[in-house]
Amino acid sequence: MLFFHFIGITMGLGTSFAHAFLGIAAAKMSTEEAAKFRMHTLVLGKMGHVGLALLLVSGFYLITPYWKSLADMPLLIVKLVLVLTLIILIVIITRASKKAQQGDAEGQLKKMAAVGKLTLIVALAIVGVAIAVFH
Secondary structure, three states: OHHHHHHHHHHHHHHHHHHHHHHHHHHOOOHHHHHHHHHHHOOHHHHHHHHHHHHHHHHHHHHHHHOOOHHHOHHHHHHHHHHHHHHHHHHHHHHHHHHHHOOOHHHHHHHHHHHHHHHHHHHHHHHHHHHHHHO
16 A cells, blocks of 8 residues: 555656646746646646545555554644645645636636645645654
8 A cells, every 4th residue: 555655646746846847847938828838737637636546545544553543643643734735725726727728727827836836845745744754
């Protein structure tokens, strides 16, 4: 199960890093060209969703032995709160992506870029806290 958890981390963080670097490339384009380019990169979100699904399924399995001692593990609680935060951010990005595809591309892409940066920070924080909890 740990294997699938690591694959999920790779897919999820990979999506965040890919969007960050593609955002740098898009910043060098004209506004019109950048919007078209970013619309084509939305397909990466599917990889992120698969990664998140792998993380959740494997994570629920892997955390089973820790439920009884959860109250004694404040860093694990922090990790779980960060995971919940990440899920909320991904829902916001997914909704914005659908709205962008329906016509409000410029406004939604800006929103997605801002939330995406926060998503990357939260995902990296989750990895850092997980290392502290399970080292």
